[in-house]
Amino acid sequence: MSGQTDARYQPQDIEPRWQAAWDTGGCFTAKADPTRPKYYVLEMFPYPSGRIHIGHVRNYTMGDVVARYKKSQGFSVLHPMGWDAFGMPAENAAMQQGGHPATWTYNNIAVMKGQMKPLGLSIDWGREFATCDPEYYGQQQAMFLDMLKQGLVYRKNAIVNWDPVDMTVLANEQVIDGKGWRSGAEVERRELTQWFFKISDFAGELLEAIDTLTDWPEKVRLMQKNWIGKSRGLQFAFDTVGAPEGFEALEVYTTRPDTLLGASFAAISPDHPLARALEGANPAIAAFNAECRKTGTTEEALEKAEKKGMDTGIRVKHPFDPAWEMPVYIANFILMDYGTGAIFGCPAHDQRDLDFANKYGLSVVSTMVPMSGDHRLPEEGGEAYVPLKSETVRWTKAFNWPEEATGEQAIDAAIDHCESRGIGQGVTKFRLRDWGLSRQRYWGCPIPVVHCETCGVVPEKKENLPIRLPEDVSFDTPGNPLDRHPAWRNCTCPGCGGAALRETDTMDTFVDSSWYFARFTAPHASTPTDPTEADYWMNVDQYIGGVEHAILHLLYSRFFARAMHKTGHLPAKAIEPFNALFTQGMVTHAIYQTRDDKGRAVYHYPEEVTLRDGGGYLADGTEVQIIPSAKMSKSKRNVVDPVAIIEQFGADTARWFVLSDSPPERDVEWTSAGAEAAWKHLGRVYAMGDRIADMPADQVAEQPGADADLDRAMHRAIDDVTRMIDGFAFNKAIAKLYEFSTIVSKTKASASAQKQAGRVLAQLMAPMTPHLAEELWHRLGGDGLVTEAEWPKADPALLVDDTVTLPVQINGKRKAQILVAADASKEEVEKLALADHSVQRALGGATPKKVIVVPGRIVNVVV
């Protein structure tokens, strides 16, 4: 049960020894070597929460496998590590326990680095940095200024969650059921002037370039496409009746102009200028809008909220018929950020509009029906009819297209029709909004501008960078300490030299993580990047991280790389910074739960629970409920501490296990049984290596042909493992390594053949279990370090078999199998299959109608 059971395999002894050897050899120092191809492998850097998590172990082990594998293939490898060190948890810790966010953060970094080191990762620690290092964020400020100059940054008003009791801005996760997490006060939406990146300028380009990201997971590409959300539609203005001055027209955007004859109302966002304009004169509208603003700012909250509307009393005229008037509602589900913040409702062909129409007694008019089949019209109580745009339907209210047409055809025709009549124009819009980077918080990168009464908003001078965060701050009151730090806030205007105030907003931490990969190429350069280094190392060849970053982090990084290119900080080839992306799954663990006398759930740590007979028990014999495969979280206590695992079994066991049990893109369930099995296997390999090392060099094969058989198996293993690592199928690579170890342990081959096989086994295992591999390699007479050895190559001639077993099916059901020569013709195979006695019996005298022979695969007899 413990690392001491097998006295011979002692990772506690082996692992530090080889780590020291790697350090001495400078094995992992990345060197820009123009004579060699480079390979840049990067795992998403961690937030320094305080302790490493088994998920980190899995993430970094995957990257390490790739890094070591590529190194052995002759690449000059860059495999760096750093810390995503700004963010709210440090401020929360300061509020709860006192102390300074910087102290907390740097302590955490030291602890986590100490926990990561024993894993034996092939990281170039010489390039380490934290995003909260002034050296890093100062360069970020320099880039901000360059981007400001290029027009990539601007200010506008935006809505935030405001806690009226704590007088502070809240993050979405700090709003719980519409209330502030600390104060419990009802959160309000408040408008602030904030900084934005013009990511929307790149919407089309970011969308089109997705097609070039062929080594990204298809699902991530799809998610990004949908997020950017390109749509073509019609933007036009309704003439209003009874609206206040200045609102004679109401601009709306619709992606379904083809359903314009089914319009029954117009709706505007509570944040629409018209809605605001009505507040003064109409207390009911003011109250309604205020109520709407209590909903959180997330799209999710808006979508899930009950759909509500209020009639403004204003009417709009249908663009085709001035006599046709429709009511204008304010509706809580219309987003001010999308389109024009105003829509027309077509209840017959939009379920949400139909629900709304039914609720407020508005008319429902179908404009199309299915080509065939039963159809209950929405106006007669049916559901909204929303066919795919590519589906051909029958139009009952077409205006200039055939009765039978697809939505796409109708939309194009409708836009043409409207444009020709001077009703609006066809426009392309994107769902993607500009990236708000302002945060009203202390622990982030200060935005390097000042506010001057004479000059307005003025960028800092580059020579004044970094604008450092002041250290003498306190967190005993909520809100941004920068706001109440006069010594820091008061400054000189870089423009006129007069008195000015510093910007107190800091940057979203997504900014920090949007370029760290570029900084790793020259982590201590006096400019954001070094052109020579960036040119050599970019792009990241393999990026590895959690799928939870599929949209925001990856999209922001893609934008930032473009912005960095525009400002001269990255070469053109780096505008798509990640050549290949791999998204790994989570590590999960069972939850052990009991109930207290009030029926509340009580959670227990894995080490408090003994498993036997399929059940789990506490020390006092109480049985616990086992909830399998839950995401690890501290509150559920279903966490395993990698440090304890490494102490007990060694890093190689931890590394082997996190790779072995699940495909890397899927979640893996941590089980102590699985970890022990991994440890036992490594112990067997170790013992086998010892035995082979002790064989007299002249010992001959005990069985004729054993050397040749072992050689074939070895080349098969090389081929399999190589392909599996290339394909990121680490679990399958490990299954093949299990098979190959079993073959080596049972072979009757000669000493020289066994030693050779053992060394190859060491090489194939080296990316996963590098310490054990070094030990094996060394004992079996390998030259130098296995870490520095060249990856073995399989001999293709030894991979082909001359005979092959073919299954024979009758009507798709397997009934027999036949052994045939690999190069047998279809006719021969068919003859052999039909002659087989099992096939004869299964046929029972029936005559085959057809025989399908797939060479090398299968025979199917159809009767």
Next chain:
RNA sequence: GCCCGAGUGGCGGAACGGUAGACGCAGGGGAUUCAAAAUCCUCCGCCCUAACGGGUGUGCGAGUUCGAAUCUCGCCUCGGGCACCA
């Protein structure tokens, strides 16, 4: 609510549209041992059968195909994201 995934033995998982369950765990039987641990050999989806063998089976329901875990459509359940968590 919207977007994106995933679902295969007791468990983690294998399987270019071609023998479903590789490999590992757990479990059964055996060897070794005074005994146990470790180790080694062996069996192992489910149902029927003494056995040979047969039937059935990849979340559910349809479909395409000589052949579907795999492709299509419709559901169910779970997970990720939804722009201020990182």
